[in-house]
Each structure stands twice: as C-alpha cells, then as structure tokens.
Amino acid sequence: MVDCESIRSKLDEYVDGTLPPLEYREVKAHLIQCDSCNKEAEELFLITESIENMLVDPPELLNKRILAKIAQDNKWRKRRYQRLVKWTAATILIAGIVYFLPRQIPVDTTGGNVAIHSRGKNVIIDGNTLHGDLTVVGGDVYVEGEIKGNVTSIDGQVSAMVDGEGFWEKCLTVIKEIWRGFTGGDSI
Amino acid sequence: MFSDQELVKMTLKGKKDSFEDLVNRYSRKVYSLALRMLRAPLDAEDVTQEAFLRAYRSLDTYNPDYPFINWLLKIASNLCIDRVRKDQNVSFTDTDDELTLLPQSTYKDPETATLGKENLTELLGALYSLPAKYQLIILLRYLEGLKYEEIATILEEPVGTVKTRLHRARKLLKDRYYNKEEGEMHG
Numbered sequence: 001m002v003d004c005e006s007i008r009s010k011l012d013e014y015v016d017g018t019l020p021p022l023e024y025r026e027v028k029a030h031l032i033q034c035d036s037c038n039k040e041a042e043e044l045f046l047i048t049e050s051i052e053n054m055l056v057d058p059p060e061l062l063n064k065r066i067l068a069k070i071a072q073d074n075k076w077r078k079r080r081y082q083r084l085v086k087w088t089a090a091t092i093l094i095a096g097i098v099y100f101l102p103r104q105i106p107v108d109t110t111g112g113n114v115a116i117h118s119r120g121k122n123v124i125i126d127g128n129t130l131h132g133d134l135t136v137v138g139g140d141v142y143v144e145g146e147i148k149g150n151v152t153s154i155d156g157q158v159s160a161m162v163d164g165e166g167f168w169e170k171c172l173t174v175i176k177e178i179w180r181g182f183t184g185g186d187s188i
Numbered sequence: 189m190f191s192d193q194e195l196v197k198m199t200l201k202g203k204k205d206s207f208e209d210l211v212n213r214y215s216r217k218v219y220s221l222a223l224r225m226l227r228a229p230l231d232a233e234d235v236t237q238e239a240f241l242r243a244y245r246s247l248d249t250y251n252p253d254y255p256f257i258n259w260l261l262k263i264a265s266n267l268c269i270d271r272v273r274k275d276q277n278v279s280f281t282d283t284d285d286e287l288t289l290l291p292q293s294t295y296k297d298p299e300t301a302t303l304g305k306e307n308l309t310e311l312l313g314a315l316y317s318l319p320a321k322y323q324l325i326i327l328l329r330y331l332e333g334l335k336y337e338e339i340a341t342i343l344e345e346p347v348g349t350v351k352t353r354l355h356r357a358r359k360l361l362k363d364r365y366y367n368k369e370e371g372e373m374h375g
C-alpha cells in the first residue's frame with residue numbers, strides 16, 4: 001500500500017501527464033481509494049484546466065497594427081541605413097583629408113639657402129620665391145612657388161603643383177570624385 | 189501551408205507576407221500571455237507589438253532547431269517581466285488594488301470552462317497575487333502548454349529548477365484560490 005505523501009509528490013506530474021505509465025497507474029489506483037488525495041488532484045485539475053482556457057483572442061486590429069509597425073520600422077531602418085552610409089563616407093573623407101593633408105611648415109623665403117628638418121611633416125613652398133637651395137630632411141616637399149636654387153628631399157619626395165592647379169583644388173576634385181562614388185550622384 | 193521555419197527563411201529573404209503569416213499564427217498566444225501577466229489590455233497589446241517587432245528585427249538570430257513560438261514567448265516573457273518590475277515600483281502594493289485591475293470585460297467565458305465566470309475571476313485574482321515569476325511559469329505551462337524542457341529553455345534555467353518552481357507556484361495558487369473561497373464562505 002503506497003502512502004499518501006509519496007502520491008502527493010507525484011500529483012503535479014500526474015496532472016501534467018508526464019508521469020511514466022507505471023507510476024501513473026499507481027497514482028490513479030490510489031486516487032480511487034483515497035478521498036483526500038483525490039480532492040487534491042481534482043483541485044489541481046480544475047485550476048490547470050481553467051488556466052488552459054484563459055487564451056483570449058487579441059483585439060481585431062492588433063495584427064494589422066503589428067504589421068504596420070514593422071513596415072514603419074523597415075522604412076525607418078532603410079532611411080537610417082542611408083544616413084549611416086552618408087555619415088561613414090563623410091567620416092572617411094575627413095579622415096582621408098586630414099591624413100593626406102600636407103602639414104605645412106612655414107618656410108622663411110627671405111634668406112638664402114634653407115634647410116629644414118620636417119619631422120614627418122610635409123613642406124609646401126607656396127606662391128613665394130625662394131632664392132637659395134632648399135633641403136628637407138624626413139618629409140615630402142610640395143613646390144607651388146618658385147625656387148631658384150636646388151631642391152633636395154632626404155627620405156621624401158618632391159612634387160610640383162602643375163597645371164596651375166593648386167593643392168586645394170586638387171583635393172576638392174578628389175573629394176568630389178569619392179563622394180560621387182559613395183552616394184551615387186548626391187551632392188554634399 | 190508553410191512551416192514556421194520556412195516562413196522565417198522567406199522573411200529573411202525579403203518576402204514580407206511571410207512574417208504576416210507568423211503574426212496571424214501566434215498573436216493570440218503572445219497576447220494571452222501578456223494579458224494574463226499584465227492585466228491591462230492596452231499593456232498587453234503594447235507588449236505583443238513589441239515582441240513581434242523585436243522578433244522581426246533579430247530574426248537572423250533565431251535558431252530553427254527550437255519552435256518559433258517558444259522563441260517568441262521568450263521575448264514576450266522578458267518584456268512582461270520587465271514591465272511588471274517597472275510597474276511594481278509605481279503601484280500594486282496592495283492585493284486589493286490588484287483585484288480591481290482584473291480585465292473582467294476582456295476575457296471570454298470559455299464554453300469548456302470548468303469554473304464558472306465568477307470563480308474564474310477569482311482564480312485570476314489568485315494568479316495575479318503570485319510573484320511574477322510564479323505567474324509566468326504557470327502561464328507557460330498551462331496557458332501555452334509548454335513542456336518542462338521548453339520552459340527551461342525559455343527561462344534559461346535547469347529543468348529541475350523549473351519543476352520545483354512550478355510545484356511551488358501551483359501550490360501557492362491552489363492555496364490562495366481555495367483559501368479565498370473558504371474565507372468568503374465563512375465571512
């Protein structure tokens with residue numbers, strides 16, 4: 001004869017239908033003879049079955065509202081994506097400009113020969129005329145003005161600004177080109 | 189008729205109508221859980237919308253080895269618990285207040301109900317008086333009909349914990365429901 005306590009501990013799973021067949025039959029047999037355990041089981045059944053019946057239909061328009069919200073989210077996400085692409089492009093551009101920007105070192109053009117240790121920066125000789133030689137150590141040289149003497153760059157390159165196009169005009173052309181590539185025709 | 193997994197795949201490929209099928213299929217289950225957790229129909233609608241939206245946004249993280257509805261109910265459960273916690277700071281300090289918040293006009297009297305409408309309202313009252321995590325586990329088990337293992341996955345708890353918690357929740361619910369009834373008979 002099984003005791004009530006061991007039956008009670010199995011009632012949950014009995015009600016849930018998860019007891020193995022042998023134990024299920026054991027509990028069922030006990031419930032027929034024992035009023036107090038049977039009452040306990042019936043109460044559990046009543047409660048759990050009542051909760052099973054608590055499913056409700058949502059308001060009629062809820063599904064449509066959900067789908068509208070998702071559609072809205074889609075549009076918003078698309079717009080956000082486009083904005084993100086533009087901002088990324090702009091950021092890359094600015095970073096690029098800053099990176100490639102010849103960090104200018106002022107050159108005193110009034111004297112004769114000039115020697116500069118540029119410490120990684122680039123040297124621009126702008127519109128002025130340098131009468132002597134120019135020697136730069138450790139950086140590129142952009143010659144936009146006129147140098148009467150020799151230009152020497154140690155560890156760097158010497159570039160001339162040709163075609164009358166200044167450095168900034170050149171930059172701007174490149175920027176516009178990159179921007180067109182990113183945005184497919186949009187202007188800044 | 190496509191399976192949930194097929195509908196998810198199609199949605200991910202850009203076929204919008206596929207997600208609509210999933211919404212039509214499961215909004216009832218999600219809404220019912222939310223309503224029974226939150227009591228207020230407007231809150232339940234809110235959470236249902238939010239749950240589907242979140243599911244849609246993170247659809248690519250859904251693991252098709254598990255039933256879609258379980259994943260959806262997990263999202264909804266978390267939203268409900270969050271909201272209950274937030275609300276607890278504001279209201280629901282008194283059990284009597286909770287009873288006045290019953291969604292009495294919104295629940296349908298089920299034809300097969302084993303309890304009359306009045307008793308069902310009382311059972312709901314007892315359910316609402318339980319701690320939120322007990323409410324949730326009872327609803328996942330009986331309202332949604334999930335197995336212990338499935339509940340364990342949703343709650344991210346071991347199956348043993350689920351069984352223990354479910355046992356306590358059921359006992360508490362039964363005690364509160366029947367004690368209330370007795371109390372009324374005597375008083």
Ligand SMILES: [Zn+2]
Binds near residue numbers: 003004034035036038
């Ligand atoms: Zn017994």
